[in-house]
Amino acid sequence: MTTPIRLPNGEIIEIATNDPKAAAAAARKVWASRQAPKLPKAPPKKGRGLGATIGDAAGKVVDTLTGGYGDELAAGAEVLGNKLKTTFGFEGTGRDFDEAQENFQDEQADFSRNHGVSSGAATGTGIAGSMLMPGLKVAKGAGAVARTVDNVATGAFYGGVSGAGQGDGLGERTRNAVEGALFGAGTGLAADPLARGVTAVGRNVRNALLPYISREGGRKVAQAQAHREIDTALADAGFTPTEAADAVRDRAALNVPASVSDLDDTTRQLTGYASRGMGPGQRAVREAVKKRQSNMAQRTRQHVDDTLGSTVNPHQQSARLTEEARTRAAPLYREAYEQPVIQTPGLHEVATSPAGPAAITAGARQIRQTPMARRNPGSEAPFRPGPRFVPEQGLGAPGGNPPLYETGQVPVLETWDGAKRYLDDLEFDTNSPFIARPEGMTSDTRAIDLTRRQLLDELDQQVPVYREARQAFEGPTKDKQAFRLGLEDLPGSRRNTANDATDQMGRLNDSQTEQFRLGDRTRLADEIYGSKSGVRRWGDATAPINANDARTDLLRSIHGDEATDQLMERATAERDAHLTYREVFGNSATRGRQAVDEGMDATTGTQVATQLASGRPLAAAWTILSDAGRGRFGRYGEDLKAELARMLTDTNVSSVEDAMRLVEQRAAMDAAFAEKLQKAAAELTKVGTIQAVGQSGDETGLYGPTD
16 A cells, blocks of 8 residues: 655655555655755775885785784884884874774775775785694694694684784673684684595596596596505505515415415405406406416415425335435344344243244245345344243242243344334234235234234343334334324324324334324325315315314424424415405305495486485485495496406515505505695685684674674
């Protein structure tokens, strides 16, 4: 509703109200404003000259640099100058502090209005200068909390100082200082995440787009990211790049084709990630890992040869060990064979036992078949005159007469030694077709062992050096027994623990111990190499070595700590290589992750579609850029995996060292960039606070009304 009102000059105007009194009052105001005299426009101020303009520009720089303290500084300088002038008889401006402060502000306003470009340049110079102002120092490599505390403290300090420079009176300045400090602290809180977020967005945009703009540029970006991923994985595993290269070099010295991927689960998982897909890099990973695994059993067997002793032609080795032991023991046997032997009741019992006659006949035959010139002294004939027990007279009652002896033909010691070896053969293999089984003997070798023990006890009492000779070499059959004892498969043998092996070896002489070790390492090598056949070719060939602590203890008891430690070191490195193979090919967790990776593109597409449908295009763009930045699809992802494959699976020591140097250089570059980013965030906090609080606090409504 409007009300028409006639003005004194007859003109009718419409007033937007239906109240006549209010309409009349409004019409009077309209008429009064039309009748008010027009004031003449103020003439434009004349330019203040080049010197004054330069001074105004300098004032703008100082005012911007100090966050609004330019008027206070200028007024203070003018008041001080006036006092100095009057002291020396010159005339000053006559303005007090407040007037000088207001004059500075007016001159700055005129400068901004009349010299916009120069004013903007001076403002920029002041902002750049404020970046040189001191701030808190944060430790190199500090975490997010330390960086944020640094920025908050810097912002609060400069905000408080800048705020205190605004307003009139102590109360107003104090309030502005508090408000400025709070604003600065808030700016500092957001500065570091903002700077890093902008950097992350830029990196993801680059990762997503550069491979399609520049193939070579995209490849370099992907390679740099691969170096970062490797450095992170190594750090999680407790390695520096240099330490990783050293570890690969040490394993290569053990004849293990190690790679960086073998060092820890984190590096293996990164290798598994690089192997998934159909690109050339992924295929290279799988082929390299598969080829290395295919030769694992052969390498592991060679490790046994290098540490425990050769397993090539073990039977030939066994024969050589027997001949070497025979040669070493020959002087002792010659000395023993010279000693005469009395056929005591115990020896008579051995000679007349079921196996005795055949055993003595075998011993005598051994001497007769030896050319006379080659026979040992004292063994010129199998028998020679000597005392022998007369069984027909009996042994007498207890406490009665001693046994009766007569002179007759008795076996020499070498004949008895041959009889002992005949009994050895019987005990070793009573089923041998080449050994005649004495009448009345059974396959039970316990009786043979008892007879042999009785024979040795009797001979050792008469000829002690014979025991020493046997300790050096007890005959080829005993060596064969020791060798075959070592060959027994595990489990199922008579040794399953270290104590079992120690007990067995405790009954062996020196030559038999070497035979036992030869048999055990041959068994171990055969067990390792057996895993190369059939479906077990891709299994862990080191399982017979380090399957459990019992196996390790067993090896130590047989082969000693030093040799076992050397073998275990190689076996551990080979097992780590096998775990890499399992990560790439074998275990279900890897297949599960592969399924997730293969479905990633479809998941991303669904997420993007949902975000677009809900009116969030920026969120959809971020999802695409994030996925591309992480290498989930496209050329960037292919190049990333190719570089990971090359560096993680390379077994050439020189190449690994070069690769680790690249990783180290990238880490140093990123650390330097992070330090610069921290400084940038601190500068953003400082400059933004100074300008927002000091220069533009009033214009932005930062401070409340002062009335």
